Amino acid sequence: xxxxxxxxxxxxxxxxxxxxxxxxxxxxxxxxxxxxxxxxxxxxxxxxxxxxxxxxxxxxxxxxxxxxxxxxxxxxxxxxxxxxxxxxxxxxxxxxxxxxxxxxxxxxxxxxxxxxxxxxxxxxxxxxxxxxxxxxxxxxxxxxxxxxxxxxxxxxxxxxxxxxxxxxxxxxxxxxxxxxxxxxxxxxxxxxxxxxxxxxxxxxxxxxxxxxxxxxxxxxxxxxxxxxxxxxxxxxxxxxxxxxxxxxxxxxxxxxxxxxxxxxxxxxxxxxxxxxxxxxxxxxxxxxxxxxxxxxxxxxxxxxxxxxxxxxxxxxxxxxxxxxxxx
Amino acid sequence: xxxxxxxxxxxxxxxxxxxxxxxxxxxxxxxxxxxxxxxxxxxxxxxxxxxxxxxxxxxxxxxxxxxxxxxxxxxxxxxxxxxxxxxxxxxxxxxxxxxxxxxxxxxxxxxxxxxxxxxxxxxxxxxxxxxxxxxxxxxxxxxxxxxxxxxxxxxxxxxxxxxxxxxxxxxxxxxxxxxxxxxxxxxxxxxxxxxxxxxxxxxxxxxxxxxxxxxxxxxxxxxxxxxxxxxxxxxxxxxxxxxxxxxxxxxxxxxxxxxxxxxxxxxxxxxxxxxxxxxxxxxxxxxxxxxxxxxxxxxxxxxxxxxxxxxxxxxxxxxxxxxxxxxxxxxxxxxxxxxxxxxxxxxxxxxxxxxxxxxxxxxxxxxxxxxxxxxxxxxxxxxxxxxxxxxxxxxxxxxxxxxxxxxxxxxxxxxxxxxxxxxxxxxxxxxxxxxxx
Numbered sequence: 001x002x003x004x005x006x007x008x009x010x011x012x013x014x015x016x017x018x019x020x021x022x023x024x025x026x027x028x029x030x031x032x033x034x035x036x037x038x039x040x041x042x043x044x045x046x047x048x049x050x051x052x053x054x055x056x057x058x059x060x061x062x063x064x065x066x067x068x069x070x071x072x073x074x075x076x077x078x079x080x081x082x083x084x085x086x087x088x089x090x091x092x093x094x095x096x097x098x099x100x101x102x103x104x105x106x107x108x109x110x111x112x113x114x115x116x117x118x119x120x121x122x123x124x125x126x127x128x129x130x131x132x133x134x135x136x137x138x139x140x141x142x143x144x145x146x147x148x149x150x151x152x153x154x155x156x157x158x159x160x161x162x163x164x165x166x167x168x169x170x171x172x173x174x175x176x177x178x179x180x181x182x183x184x185x186x187x188x189x190x191x192x193x194x195x196x197x198x199x200x201x202x203x204x205x206x207x208x209x210x211x212x213x214x215x216x217x218x219x220x221x222x223x224x225x226x227x228x229x230x231x232x233x234x235x236x237x238x239x240x241x242x243x244x245x246x247x248x249x250x251x252x253x254x255x256x257x258x259x260x261x262x263x264x265x266x267x268x269x270x271x272x273x274x275x276x277x278x279x280x281x282x283x284x285x286x287x288x289x290x291x292x293x294x295x296x297x298x299x300x301x302x303x304x305x306x307x308x309x310x311x312x313x314x315x316x317x318x319x320x321x322x323x324x325x326x327x
Numbered sequence: 328x329x330x331x332x333x334x335x336x337x338x339x340x341x342x343x344x345x346x347x348x349x350x351x352x353x354x355x356x357x358x359x360x361x362x363x364x365x366x367x368x369x370x371x372x373x374x375x376x377x378x379x380x381x382x383x384x385x386x387x388x389x390x391x392x393x394x395x396x397x398x399x400x401x402x403x404x405x406x407x408x409x410x411x412x413x414x415x416x417x418x419x420x421x422x423x424x425x426x427x428x429x430x431x432x433x434x435x436x437x438x439x440x441x442x443x444x445x446x447x448x449x450x451x452x453x454x455x456x457x458x459x460x461x462x463x464x465x466x467x468x469x470x471x472x473x474x475x476x477x478x479x480x481x482x483x484x485x486x487x488x489x490x491x492x493x494x495x496x497x498x499x500x501x502x503x504x505x506x507x508x509x510x511x512x513x514x515x516x517x518x519x520x521x522x523x524x525x526x527x528x529x530x531x532x533x534x535x536x537x538x539x540x541x542x543x544x545x546x547x548x549x550x551x552x553x554x555x556x557x558x559x560x561x562x563x564x565x566x567x568x569x570x571x572x573x574x575x576x577x578x579x580x581x582x583x584x585x586x587x588x589x590x591x592x593x594x595x596x597x598x599x600x601x602x603x604x605x606x607x608x609x610x611x612x613x614x615x616x617x618x619x620x621x622x623x624x625x626x627x628x629x630x631x632x633x634x635x636x637x638x639x640x641x642x643x644x645x646x647x648x649x650x651x652x653x654x655x656x657x658x659x660x661x662x663x664x665x666x667x668x669x670x671x672x673x674x675x676x677x678x679x680x681x682x683x684x685x686x687x688x689x690x691x692x693x694x695x696x697x698x699x700x701x702x703x704x705x706x707x708x709x710x711x712x713x714x715x716x717x718x719x720x721x722x723x724x725x726x727x728x729x730x731x732x733x734x735x736x737x738x739x740x741x742x743x744x745x746x747x748x749x750x751x752x753x754x755x756x757x758x759x760x761x762x763x764x
Contacts, residue, residue, distance in 0.1 A: 065486075067523060067556075071428055072453065135430075136454040171482075214430075219645040222434045264647075287433045287647050 038082035041120050043185050045086060051115065053084030075217040076132040077124035079163075085117045086182070114172035116182050121165040126193050131215030131230075133160040139212060144180070147187040148196050149211070152176060157183045162192010199230060202321045203243055204314050207236035220246060221304065222287045225260040231304075234314065241303050241311040243318055248298040251277060258295055265291065294319055389590050391635035392598035408657050410638040412445075413602030415550045415573050417474055417517070419445050421632050422657040425606060425643035427452045432464045434650065439464075439473055441654050447576070447604070447641040449478035449522055450507050458510035466512035475513065476576070476604075478522035478554050479503045481535070489526035489558070497538030504542055518574050519548035525557035530565035530572075540571060552576055556607060560585070560592035567599045574602040579637065580610040581630045581670050590634060597636035605631040605640040619708060620673055624649075625656055626666035633662045677741070678708035686745060689736040692729065695722055696737065696745055703752040716755045728753050 038054045058080055062070040065081065123129040130148060136158065141151035147166070150159035155170045157179045166186060170179050200213055213232040220229035231244040248254025255277070265283035273279065278296035285291045285304075292315050293302040301318050303311040412419050423445035424438045430453070435446065446465075448457050458477065465473060479500050483492040504519065519542055524530050530553055542548045552574030555562035559577045566572040575596050579589050593603050608631040614620040624642070631640050644650050680700035690696055698718060706715035728749055729735070735746040 068427055069452070136456060138455065138459070216430070222431045222437075222645065222647050224646045224648060287431070287437055289433075 038080075041082050041186070041189065042084045042086075042118060043189050045182065045185060048086040048088060048116070050084050051087035054082045055084070057081040057083070072135055073121060073123075073132060076128040076135075076215075077217075078132075079122045079124060081119060081121050083117065083119045085115050087115045114170065114175070114178070116179065117169045117171065118182065118186055119167045119169075120186070120190075121167070123163050123165065126162050127197055127215070128217070129163045129165045130160050130197055131217060133158065133165050134214045137211070139209075141211060143211060144183075146180070146183050147190075148194050150183060150187075151211075152179060152183075155179070159183055159187055161187050161190040161194060164190045164192065166190070197230075199245060199247075200232075202245065202318060203232045204317045204321060206314070207234040207310070209233045209235060220244070221285065221291070223261065223264065225257055227257075234311070236310045239308055239310055241305045241307045243303050243311070243314055244301060245318070246300040248300070251298045254295060254298045254300055258293065258300060261285075261293075389594060389634040389636055392594055408442075408660070410635070411602075412604075412638045413573060413597065414600040415518075415602050417445075417602070419474065419639045420657055421637075421639050421660055422628070422653050423447060423474075423604070423639045423641045424653075425641035426457055426461060428643050429645050430456070430460055431645070432460055434645065434647070435461065435464045437647065438644075438650055439468070441650065442657060443654075444472075445474040445476060445517075445604075445639055445641070447476045447478075447606075449480070449520075450503050451478075451480050451522070455506070455510055458507050462510050462512040470513075474517045475511065476518035476520060476552070476574075477507050477511070477516050478520040478576075479507070480522035484523070484529065489524065489529055491529050491532050491535070495532070495534060497534035497536075500535065500538040501542060501547075504547055508547060515547050515549060517548075518550045518552050519543075520552040520554045520574070520576055522554050524553050524555050524562050524565075527561050527565040527568075530562055531569050536569065536571055550574055550602075552602075552604075554606070560588045563589075563592040563596050566601060567596050572601065574604060576604045576606055576641075578607040579605040579631050579634075579640075580608050581627060582610040590636075593634065593636050597638075603637050605634075605637045608632075608640045608642055614673055619678070623666065623669035625652055626662065626669045628653065628656045629660050629662040629666055630670060632656070632660045678704040680704070680743070681741065683740050685740050686737045689738070691732050691736065692725065694724070694728055694749065696739075696749070698722055699728075699749050699752060700743060700745070702755075703748045706752055706755060712755060712758070713760065715752060716758065716760070719753060719756050724753060724756075 038056050042050060042054055057065050059070075059074055059078055062073060062078060062081060065083070066073075070078075121129070121132070123132060126148075133149070137151060144150040144152060144157070144159070146157075147159040147161035150157060152158075154176070155174045157168045157176075159166050166183070168179055168182055168186070203213070209232070213230055216227075216229045216231070218224065218227045220226035220231075226246055228248075229244055229246040231242045233240065233242050246254075246257065248257055258279075262281065262283055265285040267281055267283045278294075280292075280294040283291050283293060288304050289306055291302060291304045292307050292312055293300060294315060295301070296319075299322065301315065301322070303315045307315070408422075409418050409420050411417070420442055422443060424435070424443050424447065426435065426446050426448045429435060438446075446461065448461055450458065452458070453460075461475070465475065481491060481495060481499055483495040483499075484490070485492065500519075500521075504516075508514065508516070519539065521530070521535060521539065529535070539548075539551045543551055550573035551571060553562060553566045553572050554576035556578035559579075563575050563577060566575050575593075577589065577593065579593065580586065583589060597603050608628050609624055610622055610627055612622055612624070614622055628640060628642055631637055642649075642653050644653060678700075680697050682697045684697065686696040687693075699722070702715045702718045702722075705711045705718065729746055732746075737745045739745050
């Protein structure tokens with residue numbers, strides 16, 4: 001997934017080109033020049049001390065920490081994980097610390113001690129960190145103004161800042177204010193953008209379900225050739241569907257995706273030639289039913305999940321908003 | 328995660344559309360699988376007719392455990408594509424679905440329509456989003472049309488020792504199971520696994536056993552299981568010892584150094600009446616860290632299934648193509664000689680030509696072999712076919728390099744099959760640039 005989904009790069013087709021200055025800034029934001037040492041990621045917090053760690057995991061060892069859950073992180077170009085546990089001053093570390101990955105709403109422990117485990121996952125860039133964050137974000141969360149975005153449960157808080165996806169879990173007593181304090185302190189020390197990916201602003205607001213977008217690094221719609229996508233669910237009246245954007249490495253890559261997709265999916269509406277630099281078509285996907293497609297340059301966008309007239313109108317609007325963004 | 332949020336529209340998909348999709352799907356290569364897998368008329372395999380598939384190594388092939396345990400049908404094979412999951416009595420297709428990385432409800436639907444029955448997820452997968460995605464698919468289906476297994480991990484499990492902390496509350500299982508059921512939109516799961524066990528003591532830990540038993544007694548789980556991918560033989564034997572578990576979910580693949588020990592423990596458990604589900608059968612997907620040499624997925628899956636004591640396997644898939652591949656194994660799980668050969672570790676000679684030049688003199692066509700090897704590396708290791716083509720075009724090669732030679736006298740010091748690589752890469756010259764991806 002290139003940084004284009006976060007902020008369009010210079011030299012892009014007119015449809016999605018943004019000013020060179022903006023693109024340059026986004027590149028800087030999404031690719032922090034220096035990655036701090038693991039120990040520098042964990043600030044000193046009054047009244048607390050680090051009782052375990054920091055421990056670092058690499059792509060080769062992440063499985064040791066979160067088992068099969070590592071696979072999703074690797075898809076989003078996981079670079080490394082630094083994990084540390086803080087304990088209240090004077091409280092020793094619980095010997096059976098758990099991974100924040102295991103945290104879920106409703107979890108609780110009988111321990112009277114209070115510990116906070118902070119897992120800082122670093123991805124290749126901001127778009128991938130945000131992408132991984134969206135993989136695990138539940139629906140209906142209330143956003144917290146920490147980093148690019150954050151949400152919390154009774155004993156956990158997850159946030160994303162620049163190329164960092166941070167997961168905090170509280171063991172022992174449940175004190176949301178403590179978790180939030182930790183989160184704000186940790187986020188303040190992390191480099192990188194606090195903006196959400198710019199491409200999300202291209203999706204029309206009407207009917208859009210808030211904070212429900214999801215990035216997919218590969219196998220979008222169940223097809224191995226569709227990569228680097230973001231999909232957003234919509235509901236208009238009783239009608240539900242998704243709008244999506246797929247980003248190719250370049251226009252040649254994008255056209256190849258279109259061509260392969262149309263080889264798999266029948267086209268009741270022949271639409272444009274797949275080899276054309278831009279076009280539209282409606283295809284019959286064997287897995288997903290009718291899918292509306294439009295493409296230009298290295299971008300493919302459309303609607304899936306039984307798109308009706310409302311969805312098709314929004315697909316047109318999505319294209320226009322991409323153009324507006326370009327201007 | 329979008330998958331579960333926009334499920335409603337998928338549930339209300341018109342019947343006509345669903346049927347059309349199914350036809351499309353079957354045409355794409357899964358044809359006959361659904362019918363074959365679900366048909367009661369499958370060719371019956373009795374215990375006196377062991378499967379032809381053999382272990383690729385010299386060890387004797389595993390033998391099916393005799394029927395034993397509470398259910399008479401336990402461990403009795405019922406056909407090439409279906410086996411009985413131990414004492415549960417559930418007749419399962421030998422290929423099931425590991426749902427962990429799947430986020431497309433339509434893929435789950437296609438799997439179920441294609442003949443898969445058992446879906447394996449876990450409370451913690453994608454922080455719960457995986458169960459929620461399944462919750463968009465399962466409630467609208469007949470309950471008996473699928474078997475749902477989930478796994479619960481206790482927060483007090485020490486990952487290093489595999490032991491539960493002192494004072495671990497078994498109640499956490501019940502609390503998490505209630506959350507899982509809500510996500511799944513079900514009133515019970517078919518199999519509830521104690522997730523990720525690696526020590527006998529934990530498998531037998533009394534507070535946990537009581538909590539599992541309560542879940543079964545309350546009707547929230549029909550059967551109980553334990554999952555393991557470390558110290559598997561110890562865990563499997565502990566599961567037998569506990570006399571509580573009905574199913575074991577274990578890592579089992581051809582690359583495990585101790586696969587013969589796992590095989591032995593699996594046989595003992597099957598004989599005791601436990602259902603055996605194999606996972607991690609694909610053994611990491613690639614032979615090498617550079618991900619240049621993919622493992623033959625079909626062969627790896629067949630390898631696990633050649634053990635008749637393995638009742639089903641749960642390969643994970645996220646694409647239609649992968650589903651089709653797994654369904655092909657469901658149709659024909661025979662481990663062929665070609666399959667066995669493909670599971671032998673390849674000699675990874677790599678891609679990098681050091682330019683020693685020993686190949687130059689012997690080459691009758693006087694080809695710039697080091698440059699050609701570099702082009703091959705660009706194309707296959709770097710996946711930069713544009714660079715590979717550019718280099719080829721600069722070399723001024725004859726129209727048919729290697730074409731006029733009989734036996735190739737070139738022997739590469741690094742072991743490259745020079746002739747094969749040359750013939751492979753020079754074809755790039757004719758590929759239009761816009762197709763070079």
